[in-house]
Amino acid sequence: MDSPLDIEDIARRSGVSRSTVSRVLNNQTGVKSTTRERVLEVIRELDYQPNQAARALTMQRTETLALVMPVFLHYLFGDLYFPAFVRSVYATATQRNYLVTLWMGEKQTDEQWLYQRMIKRRAVDGVLIADAPDDDWLTEQLHIDNIPFVVMGRSSLNNVNYVDVDNRQASRQAVDHLMQLGYRRIGTITGPLNHTAGRDRLAGYTDAHYAAGRPLDQTLIVDGGFTEAGGYTAMQTLLKCGVDAVFAASDQMAIAAIRAIREAHLEVPKDIAVVGFDDVDEADQHGLTTVYQSPEAAGEAMTNLLIDLCLQKTPSVPRGILLPTQLVIRDSCGARLRGQFPNKTNGTRKQGLRE
Amino acid sequence: MDSPLDIEDIARRSGVSRSTVSRVLNNQTGVKSTTRERVLEVIRELDYQPNQAARALTMQRTETLALVMPVFLHYLFGDLYFPAFVRSVYATATQRNYLVTLWMGEKQTDEQWLYQRMIKRRAVDGVLIADAPDDDWLTEQLHIDNIPFVVMGRSSLNNVNYVDVDNRQASRQAVDHLMQLGYRRIGTITGPLNHTAGRDRLAGYTDAHYAAGRPLDQTLIVDGGFTEAGGYTAMQTLLKCGVDAVFAASDQMAIAAIRAIREAHLEVPKDIAVVGFDDVDEADQHGLTTVYQSPEAAGEAMTNLLIDLCLQKTPSVPRGILLPTQLVIRDSCGARLRGQFPNKTNGTRKQGLRE
């Protein structure tokens, strides 16, 4: 009673061979429907499930994914993006009959250990990387060992499968929006330019200018390094150049910029309009117009892509998936002040982005 | 090259049989040290790790644990307790060479699916339950299937392995503290009494009274249901009874109580002292004296207990582990106001609790 059932038990009880039971289990064709019913009945009655290890051994496939998370959890769960992302990964994996194992290494040694334990031992079929570490030792290693993986965020390396939001397109849309509202001198606070997201968001800014036939003023492009402090000082620089609007490449920098503007005794959006990127939780409190990206869509896309990768053994050409975004109009861009977007779109989102 | 190495490869390369390699792998005795070195060298050189599925199949042991989390992550990660707990579980498991798979079901159907996929298929050896659900279908089922598991929080059922803080002792200590400070009429806002934590914390309150030879005034015991709203109204009730101190069975209720006190134009701690339980993040901002419990200690204890359970096949008598706590003195109890604990203990913790 204590030792679990095996496929032979089911075979005996239903008067067939284990081959037939196996066929029913994996619902393959070529089993007489009456037989199938009988076997299914026994399986249901005994609540039998095939042994994971045995199945993995023969099939050479564990149907389990690893999810690599940023090292520091408290940093991680500072906003609701990651929890939602993780949930989505789990939901999608579950739907496709996959298990997910969290990879949560602390020190560098843990990383090594986890690699041995999860990858080398073939405890998982593939890896989801939720953050792209700077020295992508992991990425490198996975590549060498030919293990399927998908990273979040467009990688500068090619040959890497990734899922990202369409930073360039989204940024362009944000800047277009400011232009439509009539702003003449639009500055931008960029992320670090050795970072793809930083570059892509700047590219969107320049795209908008080219498309509008406006010249690019290099003095209006200031690096904020994706940090609070960087955003603050960048804004101080921009204030000297006389801008009437600013596109910040992250909400964190945008919020710092607003602070800098207020401290210069100017008003947002009356004197200077601000648009951010990310739509973090605080964005709403600050009335920040920004670009929303869906963690659910990202998790779903990554997971589906990875599972597809795991299932086909022939290594295919790497794919990059760009997810759509949504501009969330709140107060900081001045659209409502100027009577546009009166109160129809009142700064909420999430409708329509995912169908 | 793409197909991973197997034990025979190592055997061939080092000129021994797979039995010997296996012995080296599991570092068993009875291998000549020169042979062992040679094999080890080859293993290191080829970066070989034994196949997880094959090993699990023969050993009847996956060396993987499931960690069942509360369903709603955003609720979960509202404070830093769970992240720290999860980290500790992972660290401990890693140390003992175990993998951890997150069990994160959304709907009831997911629960069923996960049970089949993880438990019935024997994908894990045991289960850690981070929250005790009301209808413990899971607990019940694990019991039936004779799967090792450990729950967080003392269960009302027996035959269950659990780890909990010593709620009773800690509460008694908190109330003792109030008594020592000279408070005469100490009320308590309890958790739900069909909840072991609720009962235990009330028991600590009564223990303190008995030990001090003080009679128990039933009107000073009010149920707050572990909720914000419950704590608030409970405090309003207590205000009518004229208390000079209150022990709330959770910080959430304590903070609500403080609000109620202030709204009655009274001061904390001058007019009424308040002590809470949990030491949530907000406790510090509110200057709340409270009982700290270590998520690291809990995670470590649970994980070690579970692994011990998994390793011995003979079902042992269920064990309950009670963890120590620490009273964190801040302002709300009035100890500092009254010149006690001047500024030596300044409301920090974590030192000394774990060694």
Added chain:
DNA sequence: AGAGGAATTGGGAGCGTTCTCAATAATTAT
């Protein structure tokens, strides 16, 4: 040197599946 014993080593079975292929049963066509 030879026997006795301990230290090492290797071969075979088994863990619970799936998959291939041959065997059998059922059906259809002649």
Added chain:
DNA sequence: ATAATTATTGAGAACGCTCCCAATTCCTCT
């Protein structure tokens, strides 16, 4: 009715490991 198909079923091997036990090697002691 009988051969020719086709649908269904079962037996055996393989997946990569550990464990048991027998075989071999190496010492040690007379």
